[in-house]
Amino acid sequence: MTSVPEVVRVDPEVPATGVLVGDEERAAVDRVLASGMLAQGPEVAAFEAEFSEHVGGRPCVAVNSGTSALLLGLLAVGVGPGDEVVVPSFSFAATANAVALTGARPVFVDIDPAQFCLDPSAVRAAITERTAAIMPVHLYGHPAAMTALTEIAAAHGLALVEDAAQAHLASLDGRPVGTFGAVAAFSFYPTKNMTTGEGGLVVCADEETARRVRLLRNQGMERRYANEILGYNMRMTDLHAAIGRVQLRRLPAWTMARRENARVLTEGLEHLGAVAVPRVAPGAQPVWHQYTVRVPDRDRVAASLEELGVRTGVYYPTPIHRLPAYDLDLDLPHTAVAASEVLSLPVHPALTRAQVERVVAGVALAVAR
Numbered sequence: 318m319t320s321v322p323e324v325v326r327v328d329p330e331v332p333a334t335g336v337l338v339g340d341e342e343r344a345a346v347d348r349v350l351a352s353g354m355l356a357q358g359p360e361v362a363a364f365e366a367e368f369s370e371h372v373g374g375r376p377c378v379a380v381n382s383g384t385s386a387l388l389l390g391l392l393a394v395g396v397g398p399g400d401e402v403v404v405p406s407f408s409f410a411a412t413a414n415a416v417a418l419t420g421a422r423p424v425f426v427d428i429d430p431a432q433f434c435l436d437p438s439a440v441r442a443a444i445t446e447r448t449a450a451i452m453p454v455h456l457y458g459h460p461a462a463m464t465a466l467t468e469i470a471a472a473h474g475l476a477l478v479e480d481a482a483q484a485h486l487a488s489l490d491g492r493p494v495g496t497f498g499a500v501a502a503f504s505f506y507p508t509k510n511m512t513t514g515e516g517g518l519v520v521c522a523d524e525e526t527a528r529r530v531r532l533l534r535n536q537g538m539e540r541r542y543a544n545e546i547l548g549y550n551m552r553m554t555d556l557h558a559a560i561g562r563v564q565l566r567r568l569p570a571w572t573m574a575r576r577e578n579a580r581v582l583t584e585g586l587e588h589l590g591a592v593a594v595p596r597v598a599p600g601a602q603p604v605w606h607q608y609t610v611r612v613p614d615r616d617r618v619a620a621s622l623e624e625l626g627v628r629t630g631v632y633y634p635t636p637i638h639r640l641p642a643y644d645l646d647l648d649l650p651h652t653a654v655a656a657s658e659v660l661s662l663p664v665h666p667a668l669t670r671a672q673v674e675r676v677v678a679g680v681a682l683a684v685a686r
């Protein structure tokens with residue numbers, strides 16, 4: 318067994334994402350297989366306890382995806398039919414889907430163009446007597462404007478539900494994301510800052526909420542065959558949790574690597590007029606799930622980078638309210654511009670310094686063409 322992880326690369330060029338899994342993850346899975354206890358068991362409990370150390374000791378409940386974490390978090394704080402939940406339209410569809418799947422209505426509002434997260438003044442303007450919750454997304458690993466949003470939620474008696482799917486270990490004024498809301502949801506999908514294969518986790522402000530999430534996760538049961546409420550099977554398996562425990566130990570070093578990569582990218586790109594580098598809000602410690610620039614000529618620059626062997630991503634080309642599943646005609650100008658301009662450059666910790674420098678050189682070349 319070696320402590321140096323194997324790097325799984327999607328191709329020999331500079332990949333947009335990189336999944337770091339190695340001998341330790343394999344050994345952890347083998348250990349669980351050998352135990353014969355494959356479904357939710359002691360590995361899940363240990364993973365929850367270990368994750369809790371990163372979110373101020375709050376109770377954590379691991380589930381089978383980030384979407385499940387959002388859905389169960391919303392249900393546990395009482396969101397349901399007839400309610401409205403304020404969400405950004407500039408996010409992954411799962412943000413709004415989780416709301417809609419409770420029977421509540423997602424109310425899409427605009428973002429702050431500086432950090433791509435919910436604009437507190439737009440949130441304030443969207444509140445009605447049916448509003449039950451506000452769901453900020455810490456997009457790209459940058460914390461949303463939690464100070465203002467916490468004040469708004471408190472003033473109107475609303476639940477704050479954090480979509481922290483992309484923001485493991487991010488913080489604002491020294492406080493970790495996941496510890497602001499009544500509940501917060503993390504994702505462990507392979508492209509996230511850490512993975513369990515598929516998986517998610519709900520962080521809860523109190524034990525009572527955590528108990529409701531645990532019931533919802535497991536058919537409404539705490540004791541076997543004593544089903545108290547209607548529930549799902551959204552359990553995490555011990556196989557996934559064992560991988561997550563290894564990844565969680567590595568996450569702080571990977572986060573530092575992402576920060577260093579982001580620093581090199583910003584240093585190399587900030588004086589290129591054609592590219593707007595990401596701006597960090599005062600007090601924010603982002604974790605660079607994505608390093609996202611704005612380029613008005615985005616599609617041409619992305620095609621040029623592709624030719625140069627630098628893979629990029631667009632998160633997200635279509636605002637959620639414009640997707641066929643919602644198809645709403647809303648005027649969200651900052652969202653519309655962001656969707657047409659954003660371009661995410663490779664920033665993940667599997668990159669070498671030479672690859673990061675190649676990204677900088679590639680962008681300089683692409684915008685000059």
Ligand SMILES: Cc1ncc(COP(=O)(O)O)c(C=O)c1O
Nearest residue numbers: 382383384409411412482504506
């Ligand atoms: C912002 C956001 N919310 C929710 C999710 C859903 O997570 P999962 O894919 O684990 O269900 C994701 C990730 O895919 C995401 O990026």
